[in-house]
Amino acid sequence: MIKETLAVLMIILLSAPLTSADFAHIAVTTDIVGKVVRPGDTAEFTIYLEKGYNTTDDVSVTLFIDKKPDDDWMAGFYEDNDQVSRITFPAGESGKKQVTLRVRIPENASDGTYIIKTGFQPYGESVTNYEYIYRDFVVNVDRNAALNLDMYADIPGRATHPGTPVTVGLRIENDYDSRTVVKLDVISKPSEWGVDLLSDDGFRITKICVPANDEKEIDVVVCPPINVSKGDYTITIGAAPETGDQYITEDLSISINPDIESPQGLSTYMEIHAPITGLEIRPETPAEFIVTLRSRYDQRISLNLKALEMPENWNVEFLSVEGEDVRITTLEMPPGGEQQLEVRVRPTTNASDGIYPVIVGALLDDGRSISQKLEVTINEGIENSQILSIYPSYSEVTLNPGSSTEVRVNLRNNWDEPLSNVQLEVQDVSGIRTEIRSFGTIEELEPGESRTIPVEITARADAGSGVKEIFMRARSSDIQSEEKSIRVDVKKSSGSGFIGIGLVVLAILVLAVMIRKFGRR
């Protein structure tokens, strides 16, 4: 009995290591193992690799293509778009990893069923079973298989006026597992009609690359001729993989109706844009905007530049960005051209505080226009942003009649460009005489530069007592500074009055004494 028990125990103990070899270290699972493709397509199959029962040791696995139809066929394993040949499962971890088998079918592959045989070989310290694991994937090549592309228009039917272009948005959807270059073509259109396929940034396109399982949008601009007759017309747009000839198509229906109102906007083919549409200025300072015009026309067009709306007596100028002194009234835009302009809005100097809209536009000869709204905020309270500023050394002085003092006025250019012919202007006030003690004007005041001009203020001898205010401002061509004032307090010298009376009394006393003393005859 004892012998029998020991024999059973020995069998049990010896059988344990032998039985462990029966479990695989790596499990390879798949879900889809067969796909229908077209020559030139890429078929992708998802493979899941899972670490087996042993989680204490690391286990690696070698992936390889064991068999493929011929050398023209390309096949490989990919993880996160990187081609891989080995994968390691670290020690102490269990889990599942996903790799993709990507198979590129040659263009010349004939229709039929093809098998790609893949192999997986685990290895590692604890791996004792080096047997291969094989998985087969089937590819059915069928030239008549449906494309994994889709194309549809947002608004497939539009009505327009003869000669007036319309734009239709078109989405191209790639349902392939890989990115696909799609060639685009106008399959059919009425004769003499213009059809352009434009990317979202306005360029003409013939091909577009669509990421895997994603979509792209293009614009189809349809320009019917001026003399087209009333009716419905169809334009067919086709999309096909770059390497294939099978197209998917989308029909766009354009209804021509001369009775509908012609749209005035040029926005289909022209774009006007200002990055900054609002400026706050003082009334004496012009507001300067940069406006960009962009043409999508195939031909050269002539545009008239105008202020379509502005406050009364304001002035709007269109200037070249390159040379500020060049004023532009008409612009020739080349096909697909872009032009930057400076729009200088000059308010009236007596404009009160507030927000004033100014609409500038580009007009074609037929009256169609595109416009941009600009806003000018007038704020007389702006101090720090003054282009030209003045700072008198005193804001108040006291003078006796006939006396004078010197005030130093500091002129500063706060702009980022030099100012020319800068001069100080001082307003005349009754009883006060001012004299600017410098010669002529300052020829040029550099950005950030300041100059000091001495101004002599003299109270006339016959000036009456009281406070008088002298106003001054600096001016440089069309730019002027804010107005500053100096209060002049004219005070008659009481001391001088007493001295005068004293002198008169003294003279009379001297005369009286002299007459009394020496006047006796």
Next chain:
Amino acid sequence: MENNIKNVIIITQKEFADHIWSPRFLGFAITFTLIVFVFGYQRGAEVDYLEHLLGTDGMLRGFLGIAKIVGTFAPLIGIVLGFDTIVREVKSSSLNVLLTHPMFRDNIITGKIIGSAICLFLILLISITISTGTMLTISGVSADGEDILRIGIFIIITFFYALIFLGIGVITSILVKNSSNSLVYNIAIWLFFTILFSQIILSCVYTLTGGMEGSIEVAVGSGVLNLSPGHHYAQVAMGANNVGWGGGLGGDPRIAGIFDTHFTITQWLTEFWMNLVVLIVTPIILLIAAFIAFLRKDITR
């Protein structure tokens, strides 16, 4: 010696009293004071004109204006005081009576000159002081101690200038036989040296050189103008060539006289000390000449 001084003082006092109570002299003195006052006030108010042209400040602007008037008319006071000083006494025979007392000729001429000089100084002092005081009171123009000092110096300069004509008047009154002639001669001298001198010199230069250009420079450079007391007075008071016609032309002085506040009094003194010496020495020489002439004069009618 004590008697001599006492006699001189008595004569001085009586001469002074005779002048200040003389209707003729009083009328002239009041007129002169009014002229000084009116011109002073008017010019003081013409701030822009005077400041631009003359570059002075404060109340002294007014005095630049009146310096020309005073320079023209102050000699007349000297003439009025001096033209009949001796001839009047001779004509009335009072001189002979006077000399019967223990009184000598030198006492008489000294006392008369001093009395007239004091009277002359008093008139200038009173007229200019009253004008200054009134200007200050009315206008409120500020004045400091230096301004008052400059006015005081101006009064003294004017006194010496007028004293020259007083000396001329006294000499004339000693030399001529009656007051009318003395007055005519004095007026002629005044007209020539004060009013016409510059113009005559300029005309001469113009005639000789044949062109107006440079005439003033030639006239000034020749030194002929130094013969005129008015030239020296105009130099120290206004920085001009003369007080009369043509006097304001040319002569671009560095310092525009005693009222040019751009320069200190010391600078003014340095610039014009020669003219000052002439103004002070000339009346002294004239008065000495008058003194000698009177001692040698035949005082019979």
